Each structure stands twice: as structure tokens, then as C-alpha cells.
Amino acid sequence: MISLIAQRTFQYIFVSVLLLSLTGCSSTHTVSTSPDSIDSNVSIGDNLIVTTAEGLEYEFILLDVDEGYLVGEDVRLAIKDIVKVERRVHEEGATRFTVFTVIFVILIVILSLQPVGMP
Secondary structure, three states: OOOHHHHHHHHHHHHHHHHHHHHOOEEEEEEOOOHHHHHHHOOOOOEEEEEEOOOOEEEEEEEEEEOOEEEEOOEEEEHHHEEEEEEEEEOHHHHHHHHHHHHHHHHHHHHHOOOOOOO
């Protein structure tokens, strides 16, 4: 039988893994800021992080590219005023691999905590 300390440790680790799996793995990819490049490298629905020439940073989901503007909910930025565009990409495969690896390691640790001779 697993001791109470091992059970509590498992519970804390399990909750941590669940929280980790909710955050997911994502990365950002910088997009060239020339107007033609922005149009060809972003798509409706992309999660963008945009920095303007004034140094302001906006994060939004792209709803439309409208005659020289990137449009999101409550955001309309002129492409000519943009100095940096990053596209956030969620990597589901990496998230799954990380979560399953951590769960596997936790199970090995928990099983190794059982006293010898116990079923």
C-alpha cells in the first residue's frame, strides 16, 4: 500500500501536471514587416503580437486584413505603422508529449515508492 505521504505527493504532482497541460506549449514566429510579406504570412484567426513604431504592443486574434490594416477585436492597425509582427503558434504535439512524459515519470516514481513485497 502506498503511504499517505506518497499519495499526497502524487496528488500535488498530478494537479501540477494538469495545470501545465492547460497552459500548453506555444512559440512565436516573427513575420517580415513589409506590407506584401505581412499579407502573405498571416491568416485570419492567427494570434498576433504586433509592435507599432510608437513602441506600443498589441496582442489580438486577426479578424481581417483590410486595405492596409490588420483588424482584430477592438484593434485596427495600419500596416505602415507596424515595426514587428509575431505570430503565436500553439504546438499541440509538444504539449501532449510533455504531459505524457511527466505523467509516465510520476507513475514510475509512485510505483517505486511501494514497499518491497507489497502487491
